[in-house]
Amino acid sequence: xxxxxxxPTPRLREVSKTQYEIPREARADMLVPARxxxxxxxxxxxxxxxxxxxxxxxxTLPGVVDAVYAMPDVHEGYGFPVGGVAAFRxxxxxxxxxxxxxxxxxxxxxxxxxxxxxxxxDRIEAVVHQLSxxxxxxxxxxxxxxxxxxxxxxxxxxxxxxxxERGMATDHDLAHTESGGCLxxxxxxxxxxxxxxxxxxQLGTMGSGNHFVELERVDRILDPNAAEVLGLEEDRVALLxxxxxxxxxxxxxxxxxxxxxxxxxxxxxxxxxxxxxxxPFSSEAGQAYFGAMVAAANYAWCNRQTITHVARQAFRQxxxxxxxxxxxxxxxxxxxxxxxxxxxxVCVHRKGATRAFxxxxxxxxxxxxxxxxxxxxxxxxxxxxxxxxGRDGALDLSFGSACHGAxxxxxxxxxxxxxxxxxxxxxxxxxxxxxxxxxxxxxxxEAPHAYKDVDHVVDIVERSGIARKVARLxxxxxxxx
Amino acid sequence: xxxxRARSSESETRGHEHVEHTSEMTLRVRGPSFEALIxxxxxxxxxxxxxxxxxxxxxxxxxxxxxxxxxxxxxxDWLNELVYLGEAExxxxxxxxxxxxxxxxxxxxxxxxxxxxxxxxxxxxxLHGAVVRKTERGLEAEVTLDI
Numbered sequence: 001x002x003x004x005x006x007x008p009t010p011r012l013r014e015v016s017k018t019q020y021e022i023p024r025e026a027r028a029d030m031l032v033p034a035r036x037x038x039x040x041x042x043x044x045x046x047x048x049x050x051x052x053x054x055x056x057x058x059x060t061l062p063g064v065v066d067a068v069y070a071m072p073d074v075h076e077g078y079g080f081p082v083g084g085v086a087a088f089r090x091x092x093x094x095x096x097x098x099x100x101x102x103x104x105x106x107x108x109x110x111x112x113x114x115x116x117x118x119x120x121x122d123r124i125e126a127v128v129h130q131l132s133x134x135x136x137x138x139x140x141x142x143x144x145x146x147x148x149x150x151x152x153x154x155x156x157x158x159x160x161x162x163x164x165e166r167g168m169a170t171d172h173d174l175a176h177t178e179s180g181g182c183l184x185x186x187x188x189x190x191x192x193x194x195x196x197x198x199x200x201x202q203l204g205t206m207g208s209g210n211h212f213v214e215l216e217r218v219d220r221i222l223d224p225n226a227a228e229v230l231g232l233e234e235d236r237v238a239l240l241x242x243x244x245x246x247x248x249x250x251x252x253x254x255x256x257x258x259x260x261x262x263x264x265x266x267x268x269x270x271x272x273x274x275x276x277x278x279x280p281f282s283s284e285a286g287q288a289y290f291g292a293m294v295a296a297a298n299y300a301w302c303n304r305q306t307i308t309h310v311a312r313q314a315f316r317q318x319x320x321x322x323x324x325x326x327x328x329x330x331x332x333x334x335x336x337x338x339x340x341x342x343x344x345x346v347c348v349h350r351k352g353a354t355r356a357f358x359x360x361x362x363x364x365x366x367x368x369x370x371x372x373x374x375x376x377x378x379x380x381x382x383x384x385x386x387x388x389x390g391r392d393g394a395l396d397l398s399f400g401s402a403c404h405g406a407x408x409x410x411x412x413x414x415x416x417x418x419x420x421x422x423x424x425x426x427x428x429x430x431x432x433x434x435x436x437x438x439x440x441x442x443x444x445x446e447a448p449h450a451y452k453d454v455d456h457v458v459d460i461v462e463r464s465g466i467a468r469k470v471a472r473l474x475x476x477x478x479x480x481x
Numbered sequence: 482x483x484x485x486r487a488r489s490s491e492s493e494t495r496g497h498e499h500v501e502h503t504s505e506m507t508l509r510v511r512g513p514s515f516e517a518l519i520x521x522x523x524x525x526x527x528x529x530x531x532x533x534x535x536x537x538x539x540x541x542x543x544x545x546x547x548x549x550x551x552x553x554x555x556x557x558d559w560l561n562e563l564v565y566l567g568e569a570e571x572x573x574x575x576x577x578x579x580x581x582x583x584x585x586x587x588x589x590x591x592x593x594x595x596x597x598x599x600x601x602x603x604x605x606x607x608l609h610g611a612v613v614r615k616t617e618r619g620l621e622a623e624v625t626l627d628i
Contacts, residue, residue, distance in 0.1 A: 049502070076505075077505075078609035078625055079608075098607075197569040197570075208601060247569070250605050253605065254564075254605045258554075258561075261554065275607050277608065411501035411502055412501060
């Protein structure tokens with residue numbers, strides 16, 4: 001295998017210590033400027049791939065408003081960069097499947113247990129082992145919840161409400177999930193048979209790549225008031241789940257990129273990159289994609305909820321009947337949503353970016369109105385993760401969006417060449433972290449050295465005024481996809 | 482650039498490479514004709530399947546007809562067909578025979594290799610930078626996979 005070449009760095013203007021701008025005039029086809037949340041050190045990493053060129057491409061799409069944004073974890077994607085945010089008028093702007101990504105509603109949820117790590121230190125390995133046995137992970141592992149077409153339709157339309165009816169979710173779970181775990185406007189009929197075939201046996205599965213279930217310990221409280229509201233305290237054991245809509249979402253994206261690519265001429269839209277294929281939001285193709293994307297997003301919330309249900313069983317089995325896991329929040333980081341910004345109705349595309357609404361926003365859950373919507377930023381395996389809360393100012397800074405992770409800084413092949421999976425496993429084990437991963441190759445690909453420094457990335461988000469840190473989590477055990 | 486793996490069957494006119502990016506992979510294939518590009522792209526894709534899940538080759542061939550507005554899109558469509566077959570039906574072609582069809586389409590006859598479990602590594606083949614171009618020795622194509 002070879003590593004790819006990169007393009008020249010575009011002209012950048014320093015706006016502040018944490019923000020850079022590529023002016024609209026930098027390229028004749030840009031309609032708005034591109035803004036990047038980073039400092040000089042991160043910018044060096046960001047400019048080592050084509051992510052800023054891709055961000056500039058997004059700034060050319062019809063109906064784009066204000067500016068397009070790159071989060072500090074941005075890296076090159078296909079079409080849109082991963083870690084990119086853009087909003088388009090619903091009246092005359094576009095919607096783009098590539099602006100959401102293949103893993104529709106990939107996201108993260110955090111659950112907190114009643115236990116302190118020091119009180120169950122001798123049970124950690126057993127809990128992680130039971131989680132790895134219960135939650136299908138990695139290539140090929142299939143769900144024990146096979147769905148009929150009718151059941152899939154209900155998942156698409158009702159989201160987590162369907163699972164509540166089956167005893168797999170609670171009212172508390174729904175109230176603490178973005179959009180209640182169900183976006184309105186799903187079009188089950190817009191989800192192809194192929195997408196259904198791929199998703200039918202995957203509900204409650206983690207998948208491979210960077211997806212994981214991690215047993216965490218709250219290492220440090222950084223905002224005691226907010227932490228108390230979120231139910232976090234030092235040494236508390238928690239569970240972090242990262243996965244999305246699996247093959248079903250991938251196929252929905254494939255189907256609609258193809259459909260829109262064939263329809264571009266009809267809409268008279270010229271693109272700098274074919275993967276940016278899009279259609280007017282209000283057009284038949286635009287609405288068809290939006291309905292199918294909503295269905296896949298609801299499937300993804302059900303996927304994380306099903307894993308939660310199974311994880312709760314595993315906790316009770318290993319730690320007793322009072323081993324409850326309480327959902328702190330569940331938030332998407334690959335999604336397109338219709339929101340109001342600046343008095344306009346816009347379709348906000350967050351691809352590898354987390355919604356981060358402040359305390360005053362009506363969509364911030366009632367329980368968190370005093371502090372802001374929780375935002376979870378997983379670090380690389382073994383380096384720790386962050387809990388933040390959105391700030392009201394984020395609406396003006398990034399359409400209310402924060403980063404979604406540490407961000408890859410090298411290819412999977414490079415990561416493998418640098419360290420063998422066995423070495424990575426031994427190092428994590430040596431630090432007392434329980435590791436369950438079906439493949440040493442994937443362990444090497446997802447090792448800490450393959451990612452940016454999460455502490456630094458989160459620091460930029462906080463210093464930019466987008467969100468503020470609440471707690472830092474350390475890893476006790478990891479089940480990798 | 483660093484070459485991590487080269488196919489032993491590679492020649493100057495025919496072969497393929499896997500080019501890695503930060504979060505994706507590009508298949509670069511070359512051949513004397515478009516039909517040969519499809520065959521090479523199939524080999525490059527199937528090489529991603531771990532040995533441990535490769536099962537027996539069956540004798541019952543499957544036929545496909547592919548149509549697209551241009552050759553790059555057609556190649557992407559074929560690779561997405563492979564993504565679907567590997568994940569939903571747990572088989573991939575051990576061998577393909579490709580013929581040109583009318584109106585720019587192609588006919589593919591695939592000899593299946595069963596997989597012992599679904600192959601889910603690749604999310605999709607993308608149109609991002611997808612290209613088929615003429616070279617001095619024939620044709621070359623690039624398609625990026627989201628993995």
